[in-house]
Amino acid sequence: AQSVTQPDIHITVSEGASLELRCNYSYGATPYLFWYVQSPGQGLQLLLKYFSGDTLVQGIKGFEAEFKRSQSSFNLRKPSVHWSDAAEYFCAVVTAYGGSQGNLIFGKGTKLSVKP
Amino acid sequence: ETGVTQTPRHLVMGMTNKKSLKCEQHLGHNAMYWYKQSAKKPLELMFVYSLEERVENNSVPSRFSPECPNSSHLFLHLHTLQPEDSALYLCASSPAGQGADNTGELFFGEGSRLTVL
Numbered sequence: 001a002q003s004v005t006q007p008d009i010h011i012t013v014s015e016g017a018s019l020e021l022r023c024n025y026s027y028g029a030t031p032y033l034f035w036y037v038q039s040p041g042q043g044l045q046l047l048l049k050y051f052s053g054d055t056l057v058q059g060i061k062g063f064e065a066e067f068k069r070s071q072s073s074f075n076l077r078k079p080s081v082h083w084s085d086a087a088e089y090f091c092a093v094v095t096a097y098g099g100s101q102g103n104l105i106f107g108k109g110t111k112l113s114v115k116p
Numbered sequence: 117e118t119g120v121t122q123t124p125r126h127l128v129m130g131m132t133n134k135k136s137l138k139c140e141q142h143l144g145h146n147a148m149y150w151y152k153q154s155a156k157k158p159l160e161l162m163f164v165y166s167l168e169e170r171v172e173n174n175s176v177p178s179r180f181s182p183e184c185p186n187s188s189h190l191f192l193h194l195h196t197l198q199p200e201d202s203a204l205y206l207c208a209s210s211p212a213g214q215g216a217d218n219t220g221e222l223f224f225g226e227g228s229r230l231t232v233l
Contacts, residue, residue: 032220034220034221036224041226041227041229042226042227043118043120043122043206043224043225043226043227044206044208044222044224045118045224046221046223049221090159094220103220104220104221104222106158106159107158108157108158109158
């Protein structure tokens with residue numbers, strides 16, 4: 001069965017430090033991959049997405065992610081974290097293309113805390 | 117502003133009450149979703165409507181009753197809930213069909229925080 005694993009439940013980084021959030025997926029074909037961010041008390045906002053082409057994708061708020069097929073990974077990175085980046089981050093994969101069958105599978109999320 | 121609006125943002129209800137959550141999208145999408153987000157659990161898909169027809173119901177208890185009167189509106193009717201139903205309920209929308217616009221990306225509202233006493 002398709003799945004998404006985010007191995008880190010909670011990460012704390014200092015403001016200005018670099019960040020990498022891990023995501024591994026299990027899916028036979030080339031997936032569509034997403035990273036969403038959720039600030040406290042808010043809904044989910046799309047940070048970036050990968051469909052095909054360049055394996056390094058740029059998103060909003062200075063985030064980027066790299067798709068590595070050989071490792072079944074889609075890790076999220078940011079070179080310098082800001083205090084406003086404190087939030088929960090969700091990796092997701094689409095398990096079927098087209099249609100509207102609710103085929104977006106989410107990981108359990110990684111909560112990011114930022115130290116001053 | 118995400119284009120998906122949920123009301124109310126917060127709701128407290130007793131176990132015998134009947135209430136409804138409302139979701140409205142202004143994105144021209146034809147598919148709408150209800151998700152449940154509980155503490156320490158992954159997002160749970162509850163219901164999917166595509167072109168106003170329900171296409172998926174992930175074994176959700178009957179005390180949750182969805183309604184999709186048109187492609188822009190989605191309701192979740194609640195009755196005789198249990199304390200374990202306390203959660204953040206998220207509505208989302210996406211384009212329906214097989215077109216290039218439909219990549220599986222969902223557009224979320226800000227959620228309705230439900231507390232059942």
